[in-house]
Amino acid sequence: TKAAPQADGSYKVSGTKIFITAGEHDLTENIIHLVLAKLPDAPAGPRGISLFLVPKALVDDDSSLSGEKNNVHCGSIEHKMGIKGSPTCVLNFEEATGFLVGELNQGLSNMFTMMNYERLSMGLQGNGLAESSYQIAAEYAKDRLQGRAPTGPQLVDKVADPIIVHPDVRRMLLTMRSNIVAGRALSMYAASQLDISRFHPDADVREKADKLVALLIPVQKAYCTDRGFDSCVLGQQVLGGHGYVAEWGLEQNVRDARIAQIYEGANGIQALDLMGRKTVRVNGALLEVLLDEMNEFAAENQPVAELAPYLKSLSNTQTLLVETTRSIIANCADRPDEIGAASYAYMELLGLSLYCYMWNRVLAAAFKGIAQGTGDSNHLEGLVKTGDFFMARLLPRAKSLAEEISAGADSMMAMSVDQF
Structure with missing residues (x-):
């Protein structure tokens, strides 16, 4: 994607971006895109990337909409495995008006100011879907009657015991719950260190928290999403065939959780x-x-x-x-x-x-x-x-x-x- 400087201080941005979450919709009167692009004389490689603000609709000096549409268009919407409530778009920029954010050639570092928060939210996505799957699976396991407990009948007035009496079902549920509780705690711990690194009055405390954030975020993002996906699959397994059909919601959780391991920096x-x-x-x-x-x-x-x-x-x-x-x-x-x-x-x-x-x-x-x-x-x-x-x-x-x-x-x- 290229950006050409204009006499009025703006830039004309041209190029194509893919996998843009909610890149086009009518839920708001405007969409503000943050776009990475290079000027013609920019240094080679990542060091020559700048960050631009490109609105869907142009804005007047008083912040009101001018009524003029910018030259940014949705080329297509991806057909995805999951998160189908989110339109993932291909966006075409055809000399769209953009405005420089920060300094030239500092686009990646500027963009990465928000990446820790994005990656933290990915870990929470994995954990949240795991929690949803656990709640469904635990209730199902308490209600579904099948077989008898190894130690003898638990519900003597019923034809069978609930499947939660079986050790293997408990293995799955406890694995889910073990990872969910720890993942939630780790996410809150990482979030607190993010806040401390920015807002604590003591510079030494901020520096220590910043070091912890640097170490914690890649682990929180990757490990929580891996364990989150695993938990969704385990929840599906608890329900057996019912977990594989759409009615119970477990198969959607599996599909939706998968992307968290991929976007905002693949886990590898x-x-x-x-x-x-x-x-x-x-x-x-x-x-x-x-x-x-x-x-x-x-x-x-x-x-x-x-x-x-x-x-x-x-x-x-x-x-x-x-x-x-x-x-x-x-x-x-x-x-x-x-x-x-x-x-x-x-x-x-x-x-x-x-x-x-x-x-x-x-x-x-x-x-x-x-x-x-x-x-x-x-x-x-x-x-x-x-x-x-x-x-x-x-x-x-x-x-x-x-x-x-x-x-x-x-x-x-x-x-x-x-x-x-």
Whole structure:
């Protein structure tokens, strides 16, 4: 996309953009597009990209609509797997009037001021759809009668027990709930660090939060959307054939959740950013900030006897994470494929470690509520039992991820292109 400067200070923007969410609609009287484009004499590559504001309808000096339409048109609307309530458009700009945002050739950095918020919202999309799927699946499992509990009939006056008595159904529901609770906590934690990084009066506190944001956002975006999609599929599985038909809504959740792993930076790119720029390039400095935070939490909660086994699990996971990180940094200097080969498993390892940390924070609050008699005791006790499931059944996967990373890039890169 190109931008030509005009005598009045505006620009004429020409080109085509694809995958533009809500690029055309009649819900508002105007649509304001933020468009990346290059001037004719701009430097080559990403450093020559500028950011422009291009309205659908032109605006007068008093901010009222002039009545004149700008030369931006919807070429087509994509036919998508999911999120069909959102028109995803191809937009054609034909010497459309645009206005420079910020400085020339600073378009990418200007655009990225909002990307942390966009990626945070993607993680929440995955988590929200997972929550919807969990609620449907849990209610279905309580109502659907099929078979008998392994320990004997639970509803002796019925022909069968509800399927929630079966261990495998509980495995699916508890996996969903374990990831949803931790994912929600991680999203709120990342959001709070975003706010602190911008608005806290202490510059040192802002700097620390900014470092945490840099580390957290790619993990929150990728790990929460991966676990969100997995949870939607598990919810569908709980319902069996009913989950596959449109009536119950589970199949739509699966279709809608899939895109969150792709847009606003595909999850593989998030993992590569985490591994390359946020870990190896800074020699693990951002991770040290997070580990310090975890250690402060552990020290503050050491007197809480009920939390002791969970803090031990957190400590063991931290040790595994540190050892794995050091190994990657040491091995990648003369082996350029190592970063890419390790990146996705490392993102999952850090994501699982963060979920362990979030569960410790959730359980600390739950134990406090139980001790003080505040809140819904049944809900709080359910949280504790869900946390137990996470620690026993999901957290051990950290060890296999560490082993996967230690295997290196050789088996991944051994095949020639024509052998695929």
